[in-house]
Amino acid sequence: MLVRSVTSTExxxxxxxxxxxxALDAYEAGQCPRCRxxxxxxxxxxRDFNNPVGTAVYMPxxxxxxxxxxxxxxxxSEEQTRAQNPLHPAAIxxxxxxxxxx
Numbered sequence: 001m002l003v004r005s006v007t008s009t010e011x012x013x014x015x016x017x018x019x020x021x022x023a024l025d026a027y028e029a030g031q032c033p034r035c036r037x038x039x040x041x042x043x044x045x046x047r048d049f050n051n052p053v054g055t056a057v058y059m060p061x062x063x064x065x066x067x068x069x070x071x072x073x074x075x076x077s078e079e080q081t082r083a084q085n086p087l088h089p090a091a092i093x094x095x096x097x098x099x100x101x102x
Contacts, residue, residue, distance in 0.1 A: 070096055 013021070032042050041047070046055045073096040082089045 070098075 049057050077094040
């Protein structure tokens with residue numbers, strides 16, 4: 001049973017904050033989910049490695065690939081706990097921390 005209801009005339013976000021969120025949404029929608037490159041550029045056929053008349057190609061950057069040791073720790077944690085939820089292993093949340101050796 002509803003006893004009392006109060007309606008606020010204040011908005012949660014200012015128009016500027018709403019504009020920032022709309023802009024952020026548009027920006028993120030235009031990014032590749034893996035490399036975070038701009039999809040309009042990264043999917044351009046003239047940048048295809050297999051396009052002999054392409055104008056440019058993406059190549060591995062000098063000094064790469066590198067291993068992120070934090071990601072490696074998360075991967076080890078995921079491997080160790082995969083049996084806990086074999087149907088949805090990604091539903092298990094993992095966290096790692098940097099600790100001194102010894």
